[in-house]
Amino acid sequence: MATTTTRLTIDDFERLPAEMAEGHELVDGELIDVSGNTPNHNSLRDLLIALLLLFVRERHLGTVIGEQEYDFNGNAHGPDVSFFGLEKQPLLQPDKRVQSFVPDLAIEVVSANDTFNSLILKKERYRRCGTREVWILVGVSREILIWSEHGNRILRQDAELSTPLIPGFQILVKTLFETL
Numbered sequence: 001m002a003t004t005t006t007r008l009t010i011d012d013f014e015r016l017p018a019e020m021a022e023g024h025e026l027v028d029g030e031l032i033d034v035s036g037n038t039p040n041h042n043s044l045r046d047l048l049i050a051l052l053l054l055f056v057r058e059r060h061l062g063t064v065i066g067e068q069e070y071d072f073n074g075n076a077h078g079p080d081v082s083f084f085g086l087e088k089q090p091l092l093q094p095d096k097r098v099q100s101f102v103p104d105l106a107i108e109v110v111s112a113n114d115t116f117n118s119l120i121l122k123k124e125r126y127r128r129c130g131t132r133e134v135w136i137l138v139g140v141s142r143e144i145l146i147w148s149e150h151g152n153r154i155l156r157q158d159a160e161l162s163t164p165l166i167p168g169f170q171i172l173v174k175t176l177f178e179t180l
Contacts, residue, residue, distance in 0.1 A: 013076050040180050063092070065082055071100050072126060084105075088103075104133065105132065105133045135161075144173055
């Protein structure tokens with residue numbers, strides 16, 4: 001006799017105790033461990049948050065937040081850094097773990113336990129669900145892979161990182177990776 005597995009929903013995930021949900025994402029009804037970030041990963045994430053947060057707040061462009069989970073078509077993912085514009089701010093539910101909208105920009109910093117396939121699948125899900133731009137920062141090669149409605153590209157060393165989602169923000173790729 002076949003057994004059936006009960007798959008978790010976003011509502012189930014929302015009700016989990018913090019200690020069970022922390023360090024996990026909900027993918028296809030299953031909890032997936034995403035813990036284990038290294039100091040290099042955290043430093044790069046925190047630098048991006050610091051730079052983007054200050055820039056966005058000073059110009060009243062929207063919200064920058066780290067590790068916030070969003071509902072990507074029944075899957076709960078928490079990009080390392082995310083940004084959403086002013087038009088989405090009224091959708092933010094401060095007391096919910098998983099937001100019912102997706103960010104405009106999702107940024108993932110590659111971790112030692114990430115696989116290329118898992119990152120590509122995550123990027124595809126983000127874009128398919130309406131995230132306008134996805135950045136994947138690869139510390140080992142000091143590259144930034146970008147997928148957006150304006151085209152896809154890979155940025156290296158002296159290239160300038162910018163996005164039309166955050167007008168005026170720009171930084172050299174090598175500057176981001178100097179802390180590693």
